[in-house]
Amino acid sequence: MxxxxxxxxxxxxxxxxxxxxxxxxxxxxxxxxxxxxxxxxxxxxxxxxxxxxxxxxxxxxxxxxxxxxxxxxxxxxxxxxxxxxxxxxxxxxxxxxxxxxxxxxxISRMQDALTKKDSVTLALVTSLKSAVGISDPDIEINVEKGVVFISIADKMLFKSGSYDVTDRAKGILAKVAKVVNDKPTFECMVEGHTDNVPYSGSGLLLDNWDLSVKRSTSIIRVLTNELKVNPAQLIAAGRSSYIPLVENNSAENRARNRRTRIVVLPKIDEFYEMIENEMKKQQQ
CATH class of the missing domain: 1.20.5 (Single alpha-helices involved in coiled-coils or other helix-helix interfaces)
Incomplete structure (x- = not known):
């Protein structure tokens, strides 16, 4: 610079x-x-x-x-x-x-036990279909979530709005009773189902809950009093209209929803015993 x-x-x-x-x-x-x-x-x-x-x-x-x-x-x-x-x-x-x-x-032993249980279930379905021997669309014998059930349309069991078992129904129930009596270690739950139309009858029944339960107990009384089924094997249940098969939007659909299911199942403790026995066999 x-x-x-x-x-x-x-x-x-x-x-x-x-x-x-x-x-x-x-x-x-x-x-x-x-x-x-x-x-x-x-x-x-x-x-x-x-x-x-x-x-x-x-x-x-x-x-x-x-x-x-x-x-x-x-x-x-x-x-x-x-x-x-x-x-x-x-x-x-x-x-x-x-x-x-x-x-x-x-896990392998549990799977073997479950396979045996499935075999028992399949044999039970075959036995029921053979005993009932009715090819009717209003009667279904099937397996749902591992449980065997018989579904019977209410038109075969009761008159409309009634819980009195018809004579025709007693013939069907007699065949069911034979299967139940052959399986004394099994339990049966009788479920009543209605449509969504409010109950309008008179007497002690107040609504569809009462009607569904009353139909269940009516069937149980026929099975025990007339067909000699052990009462200790039976369970009464009413589901009212809350588990429909289809929407209650037509007379035909409401008729499908009015039904009684008889659920046949081994006792839970016997099922666990079946598993334990299978595991013991594997250890020998």
Whole structure:
């Protein structure tokens, strides 16, 4: 900068005693010098910015190197610990594998027991269909969620709005009773179902809940009093109109929803006993 100031002073001194041509040349050189100064200033600022960025990068790299050194030390310590624990870890893995094998064996035994239960269920369905011997769309014998049930339309059991069992129904119930009597360890739940038309009869019944339960108990009385089924095997249940097969939007659909289901199932404790016996056989 000092040199530039001296040059400018010298230039001003000469302007009074030099020719116009020399003055112009000196002025052009001055402009070139000023442009060069500006360019150098810009480059200097850029270099200073680059230096600042590189300094920050260098600091970050030094931090990373320090972190890597610490991580390396941790890995060395961990590897030592793993060497110490390797024997114990192998023992734990062996125990875990043994536990898994035991669980797989239990699951296999449970599946065998369930297969036997399904076989019993299938045999029961076959027995019921053979005993009832009626091919009528108003009577269904089927399996639902592992449970055997007989569904009978109410038009075959009762008159409309009544809970008195018809004579025709007694003939059907006699065949059901024969199957139940042949399975003294099984239980039967008699479920009454109605449509959604409110009960309008007189007497002690208040609504469809009462009607559905009363129809269930009426069937149970026929099974026990007239057909000699053990009362301890029977369960009375009423579901009112709340589990319809179809929407109650037509006379035909409401007729389908008015039904009685006789659910036939082994006792739960006997089912568990079946599983236990199967597991004991597997252990022998």
């Amino acid at each position: 000092r040199k530039i100031v001296i040059a400018l002073s010298f230039f001003m001194l000469l302007t009074s005693c030099v020719s116009k041509k020399k003055y112009t040349d000196l002025e052009d050189r001055n402009k070139e010098t000023q442009d060069l100064l500006n360019t150098c200033t810009v480059k200097l600022n850029s270099c200073l910015e680059d230096k600042s960025g590189l300094s920050a990068t260098l600091a970050a790299l030094r931090d990373q190197i320090q972190n890597l050194k610490l991580t390396n030390q941790d890995l060395i310590s961990t590897s030592k610990d793993m060497t110490i624990l390797s024997t114990k870890g192998a023992q734990n893995i062996e125990k875990a594998l043994e536990s898994i094998k035991e669980k797989d064996l239990k």
